[in-house]
Amino acid sequence: MEETRNQTLQPSGAAGTExxxxxxxxxxxxxxxxxxEYVALxxxxxxxxxxxxxxRLSGKDPTGMLNAILTNDVxxxxxQGVYATLLDPKGHVQSDLRFLKSGxxxxxxxxxxxxxxxxxxxxxxxxxxxxxxxxxxxxxxxxTALGLYGPRAAExxxxxxxxxxxxxxxxxxDTTVIAAGIRHPVPGYDLIxxxxxxxxxGEYLAxxxxxxxxxYAYETIRIKTGTPRFGPDITPDNFPAESGILxxxxxxxxxxxxxxxxxxxxxxxxxxxxxxxxxxxxGETPPPGTPIFQNDKQVGRITSVAPLPVxxxxxxxxxxxxxxxxxxxxxxxxxxxxPKRLK
Numbered sequence: 001m002e003e004t005r006n007q008t009l010q011p012s013g014a015a016g017t018e019x020x021x022x023x024x025x026x027x028x029x030x031x032x033x034x035x036x037e038y039v040a041l042x043x044x045x046x047x048x049x050x051x052x053x054x055x056r057l058s059g060k061d062p063t064g065m066l067n068a069i070l071t072n073d074v075x076x077x078x079x080q081g082v083y084a085t086l087l088d089p090k091g092h093v094q095s096d097l098r099f100l101k102s103g104x105x106x107x108x109x110x111x112x113x114x115x116x117x118x119x120x121x122x123x124x125x126x127x128x129x130x131x132x133x134x135x136x137x138x139x140x141x142x143x144t145a146l147g148l149y150g151p152r153a154a155e156x157x158x159x160x161x162x163x164x165x166x167x168x169x170x171x172x173x174d175t176t177v178i179a180a181g182i183r184h185p186v187p188g189y190d191l192i193x194x195x196x197x198x199x200x201x202g203e204y205l206a207x208x209x210x211x212x213x214x215x216y217a218y219e220t221i222r223i224k225t226g227t228p229r230f231g232p233d234i235t236p237d238n239f240p241a242e243s244g245i246l247x248x249x250x251x252x253x254x255x256x257x258x259x260x261x262x263x264x265x266x267x268x269x270x271x272x273x274x275x276x277x278x279x280x281x282x283g284e285t286p287p288p289g290t291p292i293f294q295n296d297k298q299v300g301r302i303t304s305v306a307p308l309p310v311x312x313x314x315x316x317x318x319x320x321x322x323x324x325x326x327x328x329x330x331x332x333x334x335x336x337x338x339p340k341r342l343k
Contacts, residue, residue, distance in 0.1 A: 016030075016031075016032040016033075017030070017031050017032055017214075018030055018214075020215055027049055027051055027214070027215060028049065028212075028214040028215070029214045029215050029216045029307070030213075030214035030215075030216045030217065031212045031213070031214055034214065034216040034217050034307070034308055035217075035308065036211065037211055037212070037213040037214060037216070037217035038213075038216075038217040038220055038221065038308055040150055040210075040211035040213055040217075041149055041150050041186055041213060041217055041218065041221050042150065042151075042186075042221065043150065043151060044150050044151070044152050044209070044210075044211060045148060045149070045150045045151075045152035045153045045155070045156050045188075045205070045209060045210040045211065046147075046148070046149050046150050046188075046210065046211050046212075046213035046217070046218075047146060047147065047148060047202055047205060047206060047210045047211065047212050047213060048146070048147035048148075048149060048213050048214075048218045049146060049147075049214075050145050050146065050147045050190065051112055051144075051145075052109045052110065052111065052112075052144075052145040052190070053109070053110045053111070053112055053114075053115035053118075053135075053137045054107060054108070054109055054136040054137050054143045054144070054145065054192065055107065055108040055110070055115075055118065055119065055122070055133055055134065055135055055136060055137075056105055056106065056107055056108075056133075056134045056136050057106040057107075057108065057122070057126075057131055057132070057133055057134075058104075058105075058106070058131070058132050058134070059126075059129070059130050059131035059132050060129065060130035060131065061129065061130075061131070062106045062129075062131045063075070063076050063101075063106060064076075064129070065125055065126070065129035065131050066099060066106075067254070067255070068125075068255070068256075068257060069086065069121070069125060069257050069258060070082075070084040070085070070086065070097075070099070070257060071084050071085045071086075071087060071240065071249055071250045071251065071257060071259075071260075071263065072084035072085075072249055072250060072251045072254070073251045073253075073254045074099055075099075075101065078101070079101050079102065079166055079167045079168065080101065080163070080165065080166055081098060081099050081100040081101060081164075081165030081166060081167065081180065082098070082099050082165055083096070083097075083098050083099075083164075083165065083245075083248050083249050084096070084097060084098075084099060084249050084250075085097070085240055085245070085249050085250075086117070086118060086121050086258075087240075087257070087258055087259030087260075087262075087263070088236070088258065088259060089258050089259055090259065090262055091239050091240075091259035091260075091261070091262025091263050091266075092236050092237065092238065092239060092259070093230070093234050093235070093236065093238050093239065093240060093243065094114070094117040094118075094121060094236055095110055095111075095114030095115075095117045095118040095121070095230060096110070096111070096114060096230045096234060096245065096249065097109060097110045097114065097118060098110075098165055098180070099165070100165060100167050100178075100180050100192075101167060102167045102169070102178045102192075107136075107178075107192065108122070109145060109180075109190070109192075110230075111229060111230045111231055112231075113230055113231035114230045114231070115137070117236075119133065119135065141194045141195060141196060142194070142195050143192065143193060143194055143195065143198075144192075144193075144194075144195045144198050145190045145191065145192045145198070146190070146191045146198045146201065146202050147182070147188060147189070147190055147191075147218075148188050148189045148190075148191055148205060148210060149182065149186045149187065149188030149189075149218075150186060150187075150188055151187075152209070152210075153187070153188040153189055153210075154188075154189075156205055156208060156209065156210060157170055157172070157179060157189060158170070160179060160189075162179065162180070162181030162189070163181050164181050164182065164183040165180060165181060166180070166181045167179065167180045167181075170191075172191070172200075172201040172204050172205065173200060173201065173203075173204030174200070174204075175193075175197045175200045175201050175204075176193075176197075177191045177192060177193035177197055177198060177201050178191070178192040178193055179191055179192075180192060184225070184227045184248075185221055185222040185224075185225040185227035186221055186225070215307070216307040216308055217308065219304070219306060219307055220306040220307055220308040220310060220315070222304075223278070223304050223305070223306040223315050223316065223317055224278075224306065224310055224315055226244065226276075226278040226317065228243055228244055228245060228276055228303075228317065229304070232288060232303050232304045232317075233276060233303045233304055233317055239262065239263070239266060239272060240263060241263065241266040241267060241271075241272045242272035242273070242274050242275050242276065242319070243276055244275070244276045246267065250263060250267075252264065252267065271322055272322070273321060273322055274300065274319045274320060274321050274322065275319065275320060275322065276303070276317060276318070276319055277300075277317070277318060277319070277320050277326075278315065278316075278317060279302070279315070279316040279317065279318050279330075280313050280314070280315060280316075281305070281313075281314040281315070281316050282314075285305055285314050286302055286305065286316070286332050287302075287305070288302055288303055288304055288305060289301060289302065289303075290302045290332045291332065292318060292320065292324075292330050292331070292332055293330070293331050293332065294324055294325065294328065294329075294330050294331070299320055299321045299323070299324040299330065300318050300319045300320035300321055300324060300330070301318055301319055302316050302317070302318040302332070303316075303317050303318050303319065304316060304317040304318075
């Protein structure tokens with residue numbers, strides 16, 4: 001069995017645990033029964049090692065600095081948070097992230113693929129704003145995040161009422177961690193804190209009925225719900241408007257930020273040339289990056305494919321040109337058929 005670096009969830013001992021390597025870091029793709037793990041996400045409580053990257057900002061006015069560069073309004077008071085993006089001056093997404101507040105702590109949570117760009121951009125503005133950016137994932141002790149998702153998640157935590165991105169300290173067994181409300185791709189909580197404490201919290205929750213869940217089940221439900229992820233679905237080539245995150249990540253009533261002119265122009269003057277869609281695949285499973293054709297012309301490409309079937313169907317995400325006819329069949333280079341969007 002291959003060991004993961006800074007692994008939060010320890011294998012349950014079930015035979016057949018397998019690993020994958022997103023962003024080069026080995027993580028469990030499943031713990032022996034991926035179908036049961038998917039059921040836990042939909043009907044029970046699932047523990048997902050999210051491998052998010054965590055930064056902490058401190059100093060004169062970190063929320064003010066962030067409000068000047070993020071695409072969404074940054075809450076200044078209380079324990080409210082927000083989902084947002086960092087753009088380049090031309091409006092391309094450099095990273096997506098969550099801003100969280102817990103007491104005096106201002107936390108930034110990113111995907112591993114977006115962590116380097118996030119640190120670079122924040123580091124560019126921090127000295128002028130008298131703000132310090134601390135990499136908690138690379139600190140000693142390191143910090144990590146563990147997802148507790150599914151309809152039974154609230155029960156296991158004692159029913160904390162948290163809005164999306166709102167935080168609260170919660171007691172789990174003999175440890176206390178930060179819980180942040182989650183709505184996408186499946187409701188629940190992210191548990192955040194030093195790795196040793198998160199590991200103890202995970203063991204306690206697993207002993208009380210939460211199911212250790214790997215990337216196969218989590219990626220399947222993410223793709224089923226049409227939730228894009230930075231790395232495979234959102235890259236520095238994409239604009240927020242074409243990535244399906246405009247309503248969640250962008251405020252059109254806030255002040256200026258880098259890339260705002262492009263975002264506003266796309267929103268008010270017309271549709272982007274391409275957009276991310278949910279797709280149903282018939283035939284053999286195509287790999288991510290597979291081109292999509294219609295009438296012998298390339299009209300898009302696949303970005304993510306669900307590892308597990310859902311109702312005997314293979315689901316995918318992919319970009320389609322705005323001129324693609326969604327009422328007609330879409331065919332991949334290897335003759336895989338993509339006949340419709342999911343409603």
